[in-house]
Amino acid sequence: MALIVQKFGGSSVASLERVRHVAKIVTDTYIAGNDVVVVLSAQGKMTDRLIALANEYNPRASKRELDQLLSIGEQQSVALAAMCIQGMGFPVVSLNAWQVGFKTNTTYGNARIKKIDTERIQMELDQRKIVIFTGFQGINRRGDITTLGRGGSDTSAVALAAALRADLCQIYTDVDGVYTADPNTVEGARKLDEITYDEMLELASLGAKVLHNRSVEMAKHYHVELEVLSSFTGNPGTKVKEVAKRMEHTQVSGVAKDKSIARIALVGIKNEPGIAFRVFSLLSGKKINVDIILQSIGREEWKDIAFTVARKDLNQAVSLLEEYKSVLGYDGIEVNDHIAKVSMVGAGMIGNPGVASGMFEALYNAGININMISTSEIKISVLVDEKDADRAVQVVHTKFFSEYGSQS
């Protein structure tokens, strides 16, 4: 007998029919002899509807009152799901964050989890009840409701799994696992049986929208074994864990692209110590994240610095750099918002020089120009023209994952 935490997102509980399906998954797990704690999001678009409602009443409402309002979405989900499971003849109890003692700090709208009391849940599990818990929300030390921010239900589930020392935390979603590339656009994309936390983190940050980074980071920190799987198909999903078994001959776990970036280049900047620090501390002061950075080798008095930012931050970043032009001392700014980042992720990559060269070879063969390169322990990213991005992902993926591709 194991203790399993199962999390279902908004689309999985959007209707009576969907909730019945969730109830079937949950009770099957229970019948198999497991203790089951279920974490639910609000039904379908309910959170969006509540936000719209709040905007009607006061577009500048305090976050404290907004959290007070939003929390009713998950309360509705858990009560209805509990009723449905009762109707199937199983012992069940729904619990809100305050009933459990799911404690957070006081940052309304984006609270951090501090401590989870497990006494109440443990008591219900001891009575062999299925526990249905509200994701996304907590209470702070003032006794007020907080929410964890969008995607917070994943984090709720992982945190609960950690606090309860659960054997497994299953995140049910509308995809049936983590793929080597986006299966909707990349031919030959395959589902991974296992992946490491670090690989998952890199893939998530690259736009593979399966799990929120925050939940993966927490799972890694507390050694919670995760499984991403579909509530629609019933197939086994992808396990996310410390060390992943690789059935493949390759060390690569996935190829992803990110089109939501832009490149900024500062041309003719003074080649003096501390200049990079001045540029990037200016941007980080305004919460603008910088990704790939390329600095020309300064042989002369002048050099160039290029870097990428999220496309949504582009205008603010450029205004800021222009405002401080005299302080930074550069000749001009060049901006390119028609670029994309293509990345390969794999835990064993760094010790295998063939991986990087294989990637470059595949891109070269396809006639795709590489703009900038960045590498980390488990990732190689290249900047390419936006129009080449999809093709780049395909050729790199084929190179490493297609049986034929790897021989070409």
Add this chain to the structure above:
Amino acid sequence: MALIVQKFGGSSVASLERVRHVAKIVTDTYIAGNDVVVVLSAQGKMTDRLIALANEYNPRASKRELDQLLSIGEQQSVALAAMCIQGMGFPVVSLNAWQVGFKTNTTYGNARIKKIDTERIQMELDQRKIVIFTGFQGINRRGDITTLGRGGSDTSAVALAAALRADLCQIYTDVDGVYTADPNTVEGARKLDEITYDEMLELASLGAKVLHNRSVEMAKHYHVELEVLSSFTGNPGTKVKEVAKRMEHTQVSGVAKDKSIARIALVGIKNEPGIAFRVFSLLSGKKINVDIILQSIGREEWKDIAFTVARKDLNQAVSLLEEYKSVLGYDGIEVNDHIAKVSMVGAGMIGNPGVASGMFEALYNAGININMISTSEIKISVLVDEKDADRAVQVVHTKFFSEYGSQS
């Protein structure tokens, strides 16, 4: 400066426009220098919608889960109202039952209030905040949500007023006070400035659906001064208190009718000690309330017993009596469900024999036959044919409240 509790029902907060209007009433009270605690019901038909939703998921859901679900109605109201008041620039905080510590017993769906912690509310009031509180709900010692039953928000408001030792508890509704008779059907019906708790209790039980008896009983017990007034008109309402000033020359405070009753007569029942006890303990054992009782004077071996029950209980009462026919020993049952009760209520009535005779005279003049009569300290009720009920109320009301009527 006074502490005022203001309660607004579902229709008063049904839309943004209505909530804005409530916010105006609340903030006007606050600006006048008062501490204000506001108790809200769920918006419009939300509770009904949630019940319908629960029925979809499980028509036999446990009351515990139903309360868990229903509680979100008031949570939505208080958060939205707080946002609205924030938008007007006032300090405000919404609080749920569990945040305050509004403690009840564990009877889900119809919980009784046990104890209210005032610390949190007092703290917020000390900071000169307007407090918006969820009516209708509480928490029990298990830490679960309970609801107080329909109309529970009135009771929440009175209980809060008692716990906080408020100077006044205003119940805002869609009528502007307590009338001498139903103003929609009785010509000359007039609003009362004041009425006693006892009169209010009698009127409420007679179908003047202004305040729930439970809230009036609690107000009486804890000496909470109530005011019933309209959230639509802004006119002064009716004060409900221990002793009411009467501006009128009459001791009568109101005339009401109740058509939802039926009469049962047991004919030819044995005239022996304990027979009435056997009949009525049988009925009370099934929670069937009996109202007016008339027992024929038993000169012979046999007598008759007639009494009224709520019309909804009629079938159950008759089956029960038939089942125990041999034990009770009677000849036959006669049933009349085309009757109505017309009552006059007034604290000073009993010491004024002219009141009863005035009532009988008015009915006699109108050719209305009196079927049964019952009197209490502050009430005279008569049973009439259902078809005569409206006319009976009108002629009795005219007799006591019309300047001309009282002279006729």
